[in-house]
Amino acid sequence: MLKTFPKGGIHPKENKLTSSESIKMMPTPKAVYVPIAQHIGIPAEIIVERKEKVKKGQVIAKSGGFVSSNIHTPVAGTVTKLDMIIDSSGYKKQCIVIRTDQKDETNHEILDFPLKKEIIMNQKDILQHITDFGIVGLGGATFPSHVKLDLKNDNHVDCLLINGVECEPYLTADHRLMLEKADEIIVGIQILMHALHIKKAIIGIENNKKDAVKVLAKACKHDKRIKVAALQVKYPQGSEKQLIKAILKREVPKNGLPMDVGVIVHNVGTIYAIYQAIQHNQPLIERVVTVTGKNIKDASNFWVKIGTPIKDLIEEVGGLPEGTRKIVNGGPMMGKAIKNTDVPITKGTSGILVISSEEASRKEAKNCIRCGECVFVCPMGLEPHLLMNLSEKGMYEKASYEDITTCIECGSCSYVCPSHRPLLDYIRFGKSIVKKLATEKN
Amino acid sequence: MSEEKIVISASPHVHSDRTSKKLMYDVVIALIPAFLVSLYVFGIGALIVTSVAIISCIVFEYLIQKFILKSEITILDGSALITGILLAFNVPSSLPIWMIIVGSLVAIGIAKLSFGGLGFNIFNPALVGRVFLLVCFPVQMTLWPTPVVNNTAIVDAVTGETTLGIIKNGLMYGETMTTIASKIPSTLDLLLGITGGSLGEMSALALLIGGIYLIIRKVITWHIPVTLLVTMLVFTGIYWLVDPETYVNPMIHILSGGALLGAFFMATDLVTSPMTKKGMVIFAIGIGIITVVIRFYGAYPEGISFAILIMNAFVPLINSYFKPRRFGNKIKSKII
């Protein structure tokens, strides 16, 4: 029996249409739109001006605090304007527009990318590089990586978990990355182990990616400290807490962090970005994006420069198919529906999903029949039906008592509800209010 | 129509195929074997009672929603259909038509819609209807037609008692269990349904097939039926072991009366059962114990309908005390 987390979880149709498509290089777009808020925390501060020439990899927005991150220009060119563009949050956000020139000058000495195994940097430099090079969690939450790696003295971390689960249906970006850059990922893991003095690392991969399990197991053969764990296919295994529970049987306490149980979790994409930053001096300026959908002609995976508008990518896979009614930034379970295709790719975009009209519309919500299905599938042991009612009626104190804030917003409850009730919509709203009330109290 | 616009909604953007309608129709499918057996055993009477119950339930729901509540009409969601079938399954096949219509009115009007419709009712509507009829018309409700094994024969008004009724009466007249045992149907007859009783509780086998279908289709979980039956088995088993002369074999208890119908179809009603697995187990143990207590000490030979209704009243309490274990709750957090 393969490992998995014990409570809850669902198994939506995988629909991994692009798992056999190797990652293609997306041509450099004519212009990039780089938002300054691409990570959780304080938005970065713009340090370039209009008409300024920038070189590829140059910092264009500086980290605005500890929980923040630098932003680098993914292309060489000229800053044409500082504009407001709708991003995947659905609101207009400040972003830097850069027109690409043909010279493609680089700021950093980016080497041609042969595998570079020896780690020559010392621990302090590695952490500094990760901070400077704008590395954030590429799994979707975009949490600045240096914050995760900033260990306090009382945190005893003994295990590094690498998240290669990719439990979202449709998405295959991490899968392809693991297949094609296995050696680099292993070196990336070794860098982190070296920097944090961790003796053990486990790569968690769901068993629907058997080839990736094999390739990575082969790549880490020479290093006894690294292991690969194949996991049962179950959503939301890619969630940090569920992954730790599945692999190590440790339970992150309520309102706690993985560090509290001696674990650090990083996505494989992040590990690859760290490898690039440390070994090849390349800041985080591109990432793998899956462009998929049932009606998309040439659905595939791409290396995309941050800031490329989504419409360029859609053009690349053969244009928006007839009858498209929803475009999702991310996977179908946790992704955000976007308003138009001008939205740029950010550090957190792991996929673009195009949904046609039959599947796009929500069904009408009916009465709750109290079947308890939402309670069974909730991986956090919550009662979604109750939380929805409490937040609908504005009983936020009770909702807080019922642990509404521990909801990981995986959407399993809304997925299974036979009455199509908008459970997560209300819970997410209630959660935000409860959090707001709590901060006001303090 | 205007051109279709891009749809924006919050995640998740996919949904499972389960709908409440499908769940309801799965229950209907699961009830078909039991219905076929009753049709075979009771002939045309079963068909009349069932169809009257279904039609009157749906019609009452439509009329009440249309003219009294003036709300959305939900007769097609299948819940009124199930209430009708279950109500019919819980009455004798010789029940006068007007009585079943009254029962339907009570089930739909009082037990379901006055609480707010599907999902808000505290008590199982079909059982409320059944108990109402049992209390108001005890004679007609316990007048069981004898089984007609031969299809061509016409149901006559000869009273065939239920197995549990035979036992209860026998004990009342001071007969020993051996004498009583010779009167009651064999276990095989109970399994196949060659016995007296309400319309749908005839064949244990047919009910089992339906129940297993529901579990396979994941409409219900095993927790309620299995716990309920095991509780009854253990409870009656203890009595039987202590005094086999006064108490009947526990297998008879499980296979006779409404035990199986109640365990698989009534107690598991999604709306009126607890929402956590722990709660379901407590709920089912409660039903099991109350049922046996009524069978042994109560005035009625059968008590599962009362037992389910009594435990239905406890469901909100069970829901608020037996909560699922929160992830990460038992470990001391450094942050707090």
Place this chain on the structure above:
Amino acid sequence: MTLSILYSAFLLSAIGVVAAIILYIVSKKFYVYEDPLIAEVEDILPAANCAGCGSPGCKAFAEKLVGTEDISELFCPVGGNDVMKMVSEVLGKEVAEKDPTVAVLRCQGGCDVRPKTTEYQGPRTCSISAMVYGGETDCQYGCLGDGDCVNVCDFDAMYMDEKTGLPVIITDKCTSCGACVKACPRDILEMRPRNKRDLKIFIGCLNEDKGGIAKKACSVACIGCSKCEDICPKDAVIMDNNLAYIDPIACTLCRKCVVVCPTDSIIETNFPPKKVKVAKDKPKVDKTKVDKPKEKVQSIKKTTDA
């Protein structure tokens, strides 16, 4: 037979007497002293329990009024000055006099002028759809049209106009409790002074986008052209982020700005209709309008930010 009737009657009365004694003892024993003034003040208050004063209900507000030394900061917006004056008489404390206010909707983006570009699916409440994205139209500042403000109004002073999809405030019923202002996730509703004839001039738009984008999203949007700022004789128009705001304190209701606005995004209410028509026909300021008796604009604390 008679005996049993007598017996039950006696038993029942006995139970009644015992219960009465217990009740009496308990009420004596657990008696809580309450200042009779609180009840008296509570009787004066409107009993709407709207929480517009900041307290959770009228009773709590009465306790606060009685318990606080200086009550000049406290005010019942529903009862207004009359009620506060009565409270002042009862308590013998000084109360502040505030000018009546009324809620106004600072958005004119109805369905006809602000086309929908996307379709929202999900719970129809402004607070939730505002979390998901910027709204069905291209304007992310305007009304979402799901009626949270209408739902919180305790006084039936608001309704949704089905044609435009915008809420409408019935000024006569509005008690200025401020519930709608708090409920709106976009801060579109604002409390503005209401004078005797309920004359108001305000910008009916909150769009901070650049002119072209704003105009494209909504034909009555404020495009930030500053014309109103230039013409205002009292410097009551403040320009910020491509958006004008009329300061209700400084504004003298001269209506000059209404005429110059190229997108009709300045709303004026309850002015004589005929004159408005004349003013609209001629681009230049009409003399009759300027000579109009000026209403005394009183100071008012702003409840929302511009």
